Amino acid sequence: DQQVKQNSPSLSVQEGRISILNCDYTNSMFDYFLWYKKYPAEGPTFLISISSIKDKNEDGRFTVFLNKSAKHLSLHIVPSQPGDSAVYFCAATPLRGNTPLVFGKGTRLSVIA
């Protein structure tokens, strides 16, 4: 029973264009969502997060959108750069209590120069 789903295993985007990575969740208790980026042979690196009281959070080229009614979030990267090529994981948790994260399976993003 996968509570966090990333249905696209891979995504290929041209440099300079927008990358959109999607994530769906099923657990209504989740109210805090995070995106991590992972390069080979490294641990996941925190990218951006959003609380359920917001529907958008922006940090430089990265924006996360949250649609609570649809239990869906997306990460937008604009403009995409070759260095963004990595595996992106969506994670969720109930904010209160600082509990363990539940991760999706990840989406491999390839940005082509």
Add this chain to the structure above:
Amino acid sequence: DTGVSQDPRHKITKRGQNVTFRCDPISEHNRLYWYRQTLGQGPEFLTYFQNEAQLEKSRLLSDRFSAERPKGSFSTLEIQRTEQGDSAMYLCASSPRAWGSKNIQYFGAGTRLSVL
């Protein structure tokens, strides 16, 4: 500020042997988490500590697995009588005090275990 440190980075062992991994969290982070990641999957929660207290263990953590954080600083994860199915990347993460903080967990580079 050093990040989360894990040792060793790679471990190759024969089936049936015991292995132990170490994690040094970011200083002053009172929460420490262990996750396991296999090929094509996201990290899966194993167990976590608040200071020296082990608060939760996943059903993934069989009796052959044990974790400690004796002084509330570094942590060890031991796997006894390893099996080939234990081959995975073992990730450690830490996060700051729960109250008033966002739950951002910072990960180490992981220990890759190969059981032959």
